[in-house]
Amino acid sequence: RHMRSLILIGHGSHLNGESATAVYRYADLIRERGLYDEVIEGYWKEEPSLRQVLRTTASTDVTVIPMFISEGYFTEVVIPRELGLGHQGPVPPGGVARVIGGRTVRYTLPYGVHPSMTDVILARAREALADFNPQDTALIVLGHGTTRNENSNRVIYHNADLIRQAGHFAQVEALFLDEDPKVGTWPERITAPRVVVVPFFASEGWHTLETIPEDMGLTGDVTSFRENPHGQQTVYYARPVGTHPAVADVILHLAQEASGALAQDGDVERGHEYAWQAVLERARRGLRMGELVITPDSGVYEIRHMLDEGRPGGDLRTLVTPEGVRDTVRRDDGGDHRPVHTLRNLPRGWRAVLSEADLRRALHYVYPAVVEETYAHSCHALRATPWPTTARRQTGIYTRVQKATPEQVEHVAGEVCKSCLRTRLWAGEKLAHTFLDGVPGGIPCAEACTVLVAEVREEVSGKRGQAGG
Ligand code: SF4
Incomplete structure (x- = not known):
């Protein structure tokens, strides 16, 4: 029987659990359909980490979907690098396929750029509108907009074009939060008496709940769809596309389309x-x-x-x-x-x-990842990653951990890791016995974790200890 694993990749957060929730929810939805033998979640800032997640899959046939709304640094650089795909830069439409350590791994584009997201935009618009009359209703597809990556805007324009061509609305505009054409200009652009706004955002949050309503001049309850009279026009504000249950179908489309690359009969990974x-x-x-x-x-x-x-x-x-x-x-x-x-x-x-x-x-x-890593350690097959390598792979505000001296890292690790079960192989510590040999706390640490990286950053910034560590 063909055995298949699906991995959904999220950013995650070492500070709060909300970030991972959407990924869990979609994993649950897809699991219920029973199309994959397993659906596993992996994160940049939580566990299993991107570095560990492939090891935790039970089959030799693995499809990896980045749960991101647009292409960018994470989908093009961080995730491929952390998974060891040997690929950097834009991911081609068919995805990237590689054989890694006995597993066939297919990495796809993020779900947000998939053509079927057009349907999700329409579904959100219909939910927000009390009744649907294309003659007098305009649609705004609202993107974040960023100067760093043009791709993220292209997908907004593309979706707006498709919906405009299909004639579903009197008028369709692509507007942005952080760049021109800005969302605040909507009263000059929209002539229809009714307008529905669909945020092309991954999740509900500060932008969808505060910045967008504020920039648009909307008032009232912003937690659900609402109607806001704005002069002569009525605005219907939809929920973000990224939390719509139909995204589960988009994920399955992506996985299905990727399955042709390096096709093989998935088996149990020994x-x-x-x-x-x-x-x-x-x-x-x-x-x-x-x-x-x-x-x-x-x-x-x-x-x-x-x-x-x-x-x-x-x-x-x-x-x-x-x-x-x-x-x-x-x-x-x-x-x-x-x-x-x-x-x-x-x-x-x-x-x-x-x-x-x-x-x-x-x-x-x-x-x-503890079972897999501990077993690998007991077989002398777990490779430790020294701190400088981990530090070099950090992004954004965390790049400054590269400045930490070995003494600083050791000092912080001494405090952080003493609360941890793991033994720091990456710092040269030895672990002779594991929970497999009857020592419950015997678990190897092959690489500094997200919590330690964050604490080292605080140390380098001189902030550590100020607020009780
Ligand atoms: Fe535990 Fe320290 Fe390893 Fe983090 S770096 S997993 S705290 S031993």
Whole structure:
């Protein structure tokens, strides 16, 4: 049987959990359709990281979709580089396909540039309009606009052209938040009595909730579709395209179109399977992994926090799905986001009862990439990445971590990593025994994580410690 994996890539954030939510939601929607053996999420600023995510896929046939609304630095440079695709720059329409470590990996364009996004724009417009009368209604397709990447504007113009040609509206304009033609000029441009505005944005946020309504001179409730009388014209403000459920179909189109490149019969990836069999074999006898205790119980498994061991099941919240586990372990007991899951702040107060197949998925969510990396380490096949290499790959405001002295990095790591289960192989530390040999906290760290990079940046900027570290 042909086995296939799908990876959805998001930016993620080490500060808040909202950024990853859209990616999770689409992964869930696609998973429900059962077209792929697995749908995995990967992030730049969360786990599994872009550097780890390929290793976590179970098959040799992998399609990777960047969950971005437009092309740009992340889709053209960062993601291909971190995945090891050996490609930089604009991605051709058919995507990029490579064989990496025994896996066939197909990398596509971001979903936002796919032709079927036109349908998503129309769907958003129809939702916002109480009734649909193309004769007296104008459409504004609203883009962010940036001087850095012309491609992101091209897709806005292209969609506006297509919809205009189809004659769905009395008038169609492409306007932008940050460049000409600016969205604030709409009263001069739109003559129709009614206008619907569809933000071509990835998610609801500061821009869609505040900047755009403000620039357009809209007032009133901005959290949902609304009607705002503006002089003689009525404005209907739609929700952003990026959160529409139909984006799941766009993702599947993209994946489908990419599947022709380097076609092969997907199979079980052997290294991955060995790693999981090693863990499951131990789990069948009861296993401690990080802060987790796994207990077999007549054909199913129970997992819970080690510190909740012995508590009556009735005292704990019982979870029965891997997604339930995922949503629980994304925050610590104080409600804070956990971008790095091996920090010793796994929340307590829950237990999950799972089948063996679901146990695999749940462990992936509790400790992303830990099974694969630990197994690789035990086979002497985990390569550590020294700090200077990690520092060189940082982008934007994080590029300045390259200025950190080895002493500064060591100082920050001493504080940050002491709260972490992992052992820093990248700093030359040795890890002789892992959770596979009965040492629950024995987990390797092959490369500095997003939290450490952020803290080093604070240190270099002289901000660290000022607000309590
Ligand atoms: Fe843990 Fe430190 Fe490695 Fe981050 S860099 S994963 S905190 S050991």
